């Protein structure tokens with residue numbers, strides 16, 4: 001079985017695969033492969049360990065008929081056309097749980113950074129604008145006892161809610177596909193409809209998995225229904241928000257601030273107007289970027305491939321229906 005890894009991953013995963021005698025090829029170039037180069041190499045392999053947001057659509061599956069499995073180096077699987085994989089009985093594995101802490105840490109960090117205007121204040125020093133103490137300048141807001149609204153209360157959303165409750169005694173409301181009984185019991189989280197989530201949240205943090213149905217759900221209409229002191233946080237996927245509408249909301253006092261770890265497109269251009277705002281903090285998709293999480297993700301991805309190699313079910317599989 002031949003495995004292609006399109007970008008290097010932590011050694012922990014590579015060693016596991018090598019111990020099993022699995023034949024791996026890691027993309028030797030530091031460059032991102034063109035679509036054609038990527039497909040050509042995938043055609044010559046049985047398994048793809050995919051790092052990053054390559055579009056694994058119907059065309060990809062059609063062009064790579066030899067593929068027997070895909071191991072994602074991510075928990076999100078929005079870049080994979082699952083019906084296309086299912087049609088060909090190709091299992092798709094992901095890396096759940098091991099990155100929930102790290103990613104929720106980034107959501108929490110962005111929330112506080114926006115509340116205290118920290119990125120902008122840092123830029124002021126760099127730009128020589130730190131002047132004498134001014135009682136009316138640089139004012140942020142405190143989060144104690146405020147309401148956190150979570151859109152998509154799954155693994156990462158739960159960790160974010162837990163931190164916000166522990167640190168600031170925040171009240172938790174959430175909107176999800178179904179009730180999260182654990183969060184209701186442990187965090188006293190209250191299920192609300194989407195409209196209520198918008199109108200009652202002081203901080204609204206997006207943690208849902210992305211699908212077309214919720215493309216740009218956070219748009220002009222949604223921001224208009226939010227509180228004017230609200231902070232919008234998105235660490236899920238950039239396609240959840242409409243960037244022009246967010247810019248309008250931030251520059252017209254529709255909402256108070258925003259923190260993004262994900263943008264649309266990625267990477268964001270350096271002259272993007274959002275980067276110049278005092279009430280917007282942006283990070284370059286670093287939610288899972290800790291040694292701990294990335295090592296564990298490499299191990300999960302390797303375990304998925306080893307299972308395939310041993311004709312077993314992938315332990316972390318997003319389309320278990322292929323095994324029926």
Ligand SMILES: NC(=O)C1=CN([C@@H]2O[C@H](COP(=O)(O)OP(=O)(O)OC[C@H]3O[C@@H](n4cnc5c(N)ncnc54)[C@H](O)[C@@H]3O)[C@@H](O)[C@H]2O)C=CC1
Nearest residue numbers: 076103152153154155156176177207208209235236287288
């Ligand atoms: N910024 C980063 O580096 C990272 C971003 N992520 C993103 O976070 C997402 C969530 O990850 P997990 O918490 O592990 O997933 P999860 O599957 O545990 O939680 C997602 C929740 O969203 C809910 N949901 C899905 N569609 C919905 C809809 N239309 N309306 C309401 N709720 C909906 C699901 O029911 C589920 O409870 C990933 O899919 C990925 O896109 C994940 C890891 C790192």
Ligand SMILES: O=C(O)C(=O)CO
Nearest residue numbers: 073074075076099288
């Ligand atoms: O896991 C994911 O879905 C990411 O976005 C990066 O870790």
